[in-house]
Amino acid sequence: MALILDSSEIREAIALASGLTATLNLPVATDAGKVRAITVADVPAKIAQKTTPKPSAEIDPAGLTYRGDQLEQVLRNMCLRSHFGGAVVTDATGLPFAVVNPPVSMEAVSAFTSVLGSALERAGSLLGQHGAEYLSLDINYEEKIILRRFLIHELPYFLLVICPQEVDERSEIEISIDQIVSILDKK
C-alpha cells in the first residue's frame, strides 16, 4: 500500500502538476511514444535542429558593397570550404559584426564569445603567456568551438568557429582572419 500517493491531496497535486509541467518543457517524447526527461546529451541534437543547410557556392566578398556583407561572405566561404558548422566575428565586448549559422540565439553567442574572450585573456595572464590567442573547447562528442583572438590597431576582436572535432581548422582560420582584418581595417 502506498504511503502518500493514495491521498486526495497528492492526487490533486499530481493532476495540477501534470498541467503545469508543460511549462517546464523538460519531458520529450521518445520513438517508442514513452516520455523521458530531456538531458544534456540531447543538446547537440537540439543545436543540430537549429542549424540550416550550409551555403552551396563560394562568392568573392570583394564584389559586395557593404562591409558587413563582405565579412559574412568570408565566414560563409570558410564554412563551405572546411565544413565548419558556423562562425561569428565580434568585438571585445561580444558585439557581433557578422554571423553564419549561430547554434543558439545571438544574445547567447555574444555572451559566450565575451565569456570565452575573458577566459582566454585571464588564462594568458595567469600563465604569463600574454600572446595566448587561441582557445578550443569540445562542446559535445562531435563538435568543438574555437575562439581566435586577433588585433587590429591594438584593439582585440574575436573569431568564433564551430567545427567537427576531427577537423584541423588552424590554417583555414588564419586565412580567413587575414581576409577579415583587411575588410575591418579598410578606411
Added chain:
Amino acid sequence: MGKIVTIASQKGGTAKTTTALNLSYSLSCLGDRVLLLDADPQGGMTIATTIKGKTPAGLIDYLAGRCQLKEVAFYTKEKKMAIMGIGTVDPDSVRQLEDWARKAVIAKALKRFSKHFDYIVIDAPTGFGSVPVALLEASQGVILTSQCQSLSLKSLPKMLGVIDWVQKSSNPDLSLEGIVLTMRHPDNETENEMFQEIHSGFPAGLFFSEYIVSDPVFELASLRSVPVGMLSAGKVAAHNYHQLATEYKERELLRSLSKGADDGADSGLF
C-alpha cells in the same frame, strides 16, 4: 532584463529563506549578478543576512518613496550578490504593502530592479495572500520548497493551484521551475519511501533531482548570518545548493533550446 524568480511555499518552515539565500549565493558563484530580495514581512531573510546592520530601510521604504535602490540594496563583501531587506515593518506598513501588491506597485518596482541584475531571487511570504500572488504575477519563474514529509507534500496542491490560476489569469510567462525537497533525512526509511513514491507518481522533472540534506551547519550559518558556502564546515551543504543552481541553469538552457527548436521563428536566417 534580469529574470525574476520567486521562492514560494504554501506551508511555513520549508526552508524558503535558506533556499533563497543559498541558491542566490550559488548563482552568484556561477557568475550571475543576483539581487536577493526579502519580500516577507516576517523578515526572515533580513535577519539571516544582518542587512539591518547596513540600513533598517528596505523594500517597503523603497516602495514608499523614502529611499532609492542604492540606499537599500547592498553588495556583499565579495561583491558577488546584492541583498535588499524588507525594511520598516509595522502593522501600517504591512497593510500598505498588501495595497501596493494589489495595485501592481511591487511588480513595477521589480521590473525596475531587474534592469540591474541577471536574477532577482525573492523570498516570498508563506501562503497565497495578496503579496505572494503579486510576486508571482511579476515573476518569470517560481521555485517551490517542500519537505519530504506528509504535511508539506499534501500542501502542494494549494500552491500549484495558485500558480495555475496566475498563469491563466494574469501572467502566462510564469514558469514553474520545479520543486526543491529540503531538509531531507536520507537515513529515514519512511521519508525514503515517500521520496520514491513522489518520484514515481508525479510528472518527470517536477522535482529537482538535487535535494537539500538536513545538516546542523545550516543553523551555524544562520548564527553567523552567512550562506553555508562561506563556512569551512559547510562545504558539503553548499555543494547541494551549487548542484541545485547548476541544475536550475541547465533546465533554463534546455528550455530555451527546446523552445527555439520547436517554434522555428528564428530558423531560415541563413
